[in-house]
Amino acid sequence: MTTALVIAAHGSHLNPGSSAPAFAHADRIRATGAFDEVREAFWKEEPSFREVLRTLTADEVYVVPLFISEGYFTEEVIPRELRLEEWDPAAWDSDGTSADHATFTAGDVGATVHYCGPVGTHDEMSDVIVQRAKSVTGDPDVGPGVGLAVVGHGTKRNENSAKAIEYHADRIRERGRFAEVRALFLDEEPEVDGVTGHFSTEDVVVVPLFIADGYHTREDIPEDMGLTDGSGEWETPATVDGRRIWYAGAVGTEPLLADVVLERALDAGADVETASVGAAGTVEGSR
Amino acid sequence: MKAEQVEALLTAAAEGVDTEVLTASESDGTYDFSVPDATYHGLTDAELRDAARRHSEAVTEWYFWERVAPDAPDRRAFLRWVEGADDLSLSDRRERLADGVARDWGQLRIRARTVEVGRRAYEVRHVDDAGERVEDLAVHTDPLDARELAKHDDRGRYRPLSTAPTLQRGWAFVDLEPAAVVRAVDTFYPATIANWHRERAGDLDVSHWRETAGRQTGIYGVVDTWDRGEGHEHVEWVAEACCADSQCLKRREWEYDEETDLDVHGGDGTFPCREPCSLVISAARRWARIEGEEARTYEFELTPSEKEQVEEIVDAVADGRADDVREADFSDGANRWRARYLRAKRMSDGTLSGVPTDRDEDGGGD
Numbered sequence: 001m002t003t004a005l006v007i008a009a010h011g012s013h014l015n016p017g018s019s020a021p022a023f024a025h026a027d028r029i030r031a032t033g034a035f036d037e038v039r040e041a042f043w044k045e046e047p048s049f050r051e052v053l054r055t056l057t058a059d060e061v062y063v064v065p066l067f068i069s070e071g072y073f074t075e076e077v078i079p080r081e082l083r084l085e086e087w088d089p090a091a092w093d094s095d096g097t098s099a100d101h102a103t104f105t106a107g108d109v110g111a112t113v114h115y116c117g118p119v120g121t122h123d124e125m126s127d128v129i130v131q132r133a134k135s136v137t138g139d140p141d142v143g144p145g146v147g148l149a150v151v152g153h154g155t156k157r158n159e160n161s162a163k164a165i166e167y168h169a170d171r172i173r174e175r176g177r178f179a180e181v182r183a184l185f186l187d188e189e190p191e192v193d194g195v196t197g198h199f200s201t202e203d204v205v206v207v208p209l210f211i212a213d214g215y216h217t218r219e220d221i222p223e224d225m226g227l228t229d230g231s232g233e234w235e236t237p238a239t240v241d242g243r244r245i246w247y248a249g250a251v252g253t254e255p256l257l258a259d260v261v262l263e264r265a266l267d268a269g270a271d272v273e274t275a276s277v278g279a280a281g282t283v284e285g286s287r
Numbered sequence: 288m289k290a291e292q293v294e295a296l297l298t299a300a301a302e303g304v305d306t307e308v309l310t311a312s313e314s315d316g317t318y319d320f321s322v323p324d325a326t327y328h329g330l331t332d333a334e335l336r337d338a339a340r341r342h343s344e345a346v347t348e349w350y351f352w353e354r355v356a357p358d359a360p361d362r363r364a365f366l367r368w369v370e371g372a373d374d375l376s377l378s379d380r381r382e383r384l385a386d387g388v389a390r391d392w393g394q395l396r397i398r399a400r401t402v403e404v405g406r407r408a409y410e411v412r413h414v415d416d417a418g419e420r421v422e423d424l425a426v427h428t429d430p431l432d433a434r435e436l437a438k439h440d441d442r443g444r445y446r447p448l449s450t451a452p453t454l455q456r457g458w459a460f461v462d463l464e465p466a467a468v469v470r471a472v473d474t475f476y477p478a479t480i481a482n483w484h485r486e487r488a489g490d491l492d493v494s495h496w497r498e499t500a501g502r503q504t505g506i507y508g509v510v511d512t513w514d515r516g517e518g519h520e521h522v523e524w525v526a527e528a529c530c531a532d533s534q535c536l537k538r539r540e541w542e543y544d545e546e547t548d549l550d551v552h553g554g555d556g557t558f559p560c561r562e563p564c565s566l567v568i569s570a571a572r573r574w575a576r577i578e579g580e581e582a583r584t585y586e587f588e589l590t591p592s593e594k595e596q597v598e599e600i601v602d603a604v605a606d607g608r609a610d611d612v613r614e615a616d617f618s619d620g621a622n623r624w625r626a627r628y629l630r631a632k633r634m635s636d637g638t639l640s641g642v643p644t645d646r647d648e649d650g651g652g653d
Contacts, residue, residue, distance in 0.1 A: 013569060014446040016438050023434055044565050046449045047477035051561075054481040055473055057359045072505060080502065108492055 004037035004058035005029060005265055009066040009211065011042030019045055021252040022066055026256035033063075034272040035265075043073065049081035053109045061106075062265040063105045066252065068120030068166035068209050070099050075163050084108035084115060097121040097167045098159040098237065106135045114268040119260045120164050120209060126171045131256045133178075133205040136236060136248040143177035147199035149191050151208045151221060154185030154256060162188060165209055178205075187218060195226035195270045198243040202243035204236070211252030221249060288343040288404050292350040293336050299353070308345045308377060311335075323377075346406045348377055348444065357466045361484035365472070366465055369409075370399045377477070388474070389417070392483065392557055393476055393536040394454040397468065404648035411475075412459040424459040430471035433460070437475050448566050450476055450536045450556075479537070484542070494562035497544040502573070507522050507568055513575035519543040521578065526551040529567050531584040533606075538603045580647075587640040591631065596620035596629060 007026050012018035022040040030038045040172040041052035043149050053061060063082065065074045068255065070092075079087035091102035099117030106113050119125060128149060135141050150172070153167030162185060169183035179201050184192040195204060208217045219232060227234040227247055237244040251257070259276055296304070300311035301316050310321045318330040320338050322345040327338050339346045356363050367373055370380060371391045380388075384407065387400035396417050398410040416424060427436075440446055440453040460471050473480055485491040494502075496519070500511045513521060522543050530539040530553070537560035539553035553560075563571070589597070599620030601611045612621050619625070633640050 013447040013566060014445070019434075027431070044569075045447065048565060051482070054485075055356075055478050057362075076504060207529035 001060060002036040002041065002058040003270060004056045004061045005035040005053055005261070005270075006039050006041050006056075006063045006067050007261060008052075008062060009043075010073070012212075012214070013044050015212075016200050018214055021212050021250070021257070024253070024255070025066070025258040026046040028255065029262060032272075032276070034261075034262065034270070043077060043081075047232055049078055053082060053106050053111055053113070055115050056109075056111065059111060060267055060270075061111050061118060062270050064116045064126035064261045064264040067118040067157070068161075068211060068252075070094060070096060070118060070121060070160045071158040073116050074099070079104075079115065081097060082113060082115075084113060087115070093115060096163045101264070103268075107209055114265070114270070116264040116268050119257060119264060120211075121167065122260050122263055123171070124260045124263050125209075125257075126283065127166045128254050128256045129168055129172060129207050129209070132207045132248045132251050134244075134252050135254065136207075136246050137203075137205060142205065143179075145180070145203065147177050147180040147201035147204040148178040149171060149182050149184050149198065149204060149206045151184050151186070151193070152208060153216065154188035154212070155189060168209070179204055182272055183281050186216060186224070191224070192221055193226075195225045195245065196243045199243070200219075201243075203246065205246040207248045207250065207251055210218070210250040213250045213253060217250045225271075242250060273285055288340065288347050288473060292343075292346055292354075292405060293339045295354055296346055296348055296581070297332065298333060298536065302347070304353075307308055307348055309350045310341070320643055343375065343404075344381065344634040351407065353560075355407075355465060357469060361481050362466070363471045364400075364484050364487065365469060365480045369397050369468075370407075390477070392472060394452060395451060395472060395475060399468075402462075403489075407465060409463075409465070410459060411460050411468060413454055413456040416456050416459070419459075421459050421461060425457055427458060427460045428462060430460065430463065430467045430474055433471050433474035444498050448535060448564070449478070450538055452532070452536065476536075476558070482561055483558040490538065491559055493540050493542075495500065495544045496525075496563060497543045497562045499541070499568070501566060507572050509573045509575045513571065513578065519547060519549070523549050525563075525567060525574070526553075529570060530554065532556065535560070540642055562610050580626050585642050587642055589640065593629060593633065600626060626649050 001246065009019065009022035018039065019042060022042070026038050026040045029035065037058055039052055039054050039056060041047050041048060043048050050212055052106070063078070065078055067073050075089040083106050085107045086104055092093050092099040094117070099121060101114050101116045103111050104115060133148060134140050137218045146234045150165055150169045153161060154165070160260055162183070163186070165183045167183050172178065173181035180199055182190070182198045184195065184198065186189055186192060190198060195206060210217050222234055225228065225245060225247070226240045227238045227245060234247065237246045262272050262276065296311060301313045301529045304311040308322065312319050318335045320327045320330055320335055320486060322342045325342065327496060352363060356366055370384060370388050372380060375383070381401070384399060384401045387398050389396055389398040391414050394414050396412055396414045399407050402408040412424060436458055437449055439455060441455045448455055454475070463471060469480065473587060482491060497514065500514065503510050526539060526549050529535065532554040536556045537554070537558060538556035540559045541562050603612065603621030609621055612619050612623070614623070616622050617625060638644065
């Protein structure tokens with residue numbers, strides 16, 4: 001029996017960097033040899049979700065969405081385009097952040113597809129957020145006396161979008177590592193602009209829960225927080241309202257995220273127990 | 288030939304081998320063995336080894352396709368196509384492979400040659416670099432490097448459509464194994480090998496315009512509403528705009544629907560396009576919105592030459608030649624100074640000839 005991993009990401013018609021995290025995580029997982037084939041697939045680039053399965057030869061395919069939350073893409077677009085004909089969101093039996101996996105046969109190729117929940121709602125994503133905070137501050141012990149803002153897009157159209165952000169903010173808060181932890185949003189309350197108003201700490205680490213760096217993480221959020229005056233550049237840390245803001249950039253570019261992809265496949269039954277690209281074995285240093 | 292090839296044949300004979308270059312089978316400890324010009328019965332192990340060495344050309348060929356080439360029908364079919372295996376005799380092919388044989392796949396030139404007994408090495412480069420010395424090209428050996436090369440054209444612009452005829456030049460993948468050349472090609476042009484193979488087998492699963500539009504949801508749901516039971520002329524225009532060979536190297540096989548073909552030619556590409564792609568749907572979303580507007584009559588004042596100049600500018604942009612117009616070629620209506628003069632004279636307030644657009648509140652623009 002041969003196995004394949006498909007990393008299903010959004011991609012972009014306009015931003016050439018959008019696919020970079022999918023490529024990087026796929027490369028890290030390829031290097032572990034855990035799967036016979038590892039392929040990236042995209043909604044806006046190629047191979048498309050629609051045609052990726054026919055480029056594989058494996059009998060068993062693990063599909064892991066490189067998306068932050070459960071919703072339109074994970075519940076509707078990806079299953080439809082992969083032709084998971086018996087798919088129903090109920091198959092995941094999720095409360096909005098608890099999707100695990102479900103198994104189907106793809107209509108066009110006949111392969112067995114283990115369709116996994118998105119990386120963004122996996123428990124280990126909390127660790128990636130903390131890792132991101134360590135990376136951006138350069139302090140492996142970051143936490144005490146420091147505030148952490150987990151920033152999501154948020155949308156009034158889908159409550160799951162905010163749930164994923166709040167889920168990790170709650171989990172990290174419960175660990176007591178950071179002095180304060182807040183979930184903030186671009187498009188809903190509480191909003192990321194005026195970020196310092198949400199914290200009493202002198203240092204605030206801001207980790208955007210986005211997969212790729214693009215308009216939202218490079219322009220929207222930095223401008224809303226007052227890090228930049230429109231020049232598109234800022235310092236790390238930057239001083240805003242007398243506080244130090246450590247702005248991390250998209251969490252999806254964190255090398256450790258490749259481990260979350262592997263965990264998703266492992267949870268779905270893939271034989272990848274010995275594989276890990278973890279922080280120590282990371283192929284590429286963090287920024 | 289190599290000992291491992293002979294041993295592989297003995298092992299395979301137990302299961303039975305039946306290919307175009309040789310057959311082999313075993314019963315009661317003896318073997319039958321045949322190649323196109325010889326047949327043997329009741330061979331012992333040692334005799335089969337001898338026969339295999341005598342017909343090493345056939346055994347080497349069998350070994351390559353059955354043990355070296357990727358174990359997938361579409362990938363093997365593609366590699367056979369590269370060297371014309373289905374059209375040429377084995378000896379003709381061996382001769383050609385010794386020198387190297389090349390086929391074009393979109394803008395890729397794929398070259399196969401034998402480098403040692405039973406081994407092919409493949410090279411991939413831009414078709415326009417066919418005559419370049421390899422020393423003058425950036426040499427790659429990892430097929431996944433194609434991801435980066437495919438990202439931008441020669442002018443550094445992002446290529447969202449992998450099969451656009453804008454592949455950058457100046458690189459070469461060399462000394463690739465069979466699996467690696469397939470991977471490189473499929474990275475430049477994802478899924479083209481699989482779809483080409485399906486088409487050759489007569490089972491390409493085409494999703495026509497109606498079906499594809501009907502599948503769209505979310506912000507693309509509007510594409511389905513563009514069809515209002517008034518014919519399919521708009522889809523002809525979509526295909527003419529997006530799917531011509533000058534825009535995409537896939538050969539369009541999708542039509543309006545199963546019963547209704549489009550009049551626009553689908554192109555001459557080697558590999559098929561089985562459904563409107565995400566770029567076509569994304570563009571169609573825009574057209575669906577702006578095509579909701581009713582035409583109206585405007586009155587503009589233009590000289591005959593200015594009218595023709597407007598036409599030349601549209602042509603130049605549509606044909607992608609606006610950037611190629613020479614700086615001082617004032618005979619070309621799409622020349623920048625000519626366009627700037629026209630704007631200064633006829634669009635001084637930003638509108639053509641000062642005629643207000645007078646857009647309805649619910650117009651399709653942003």
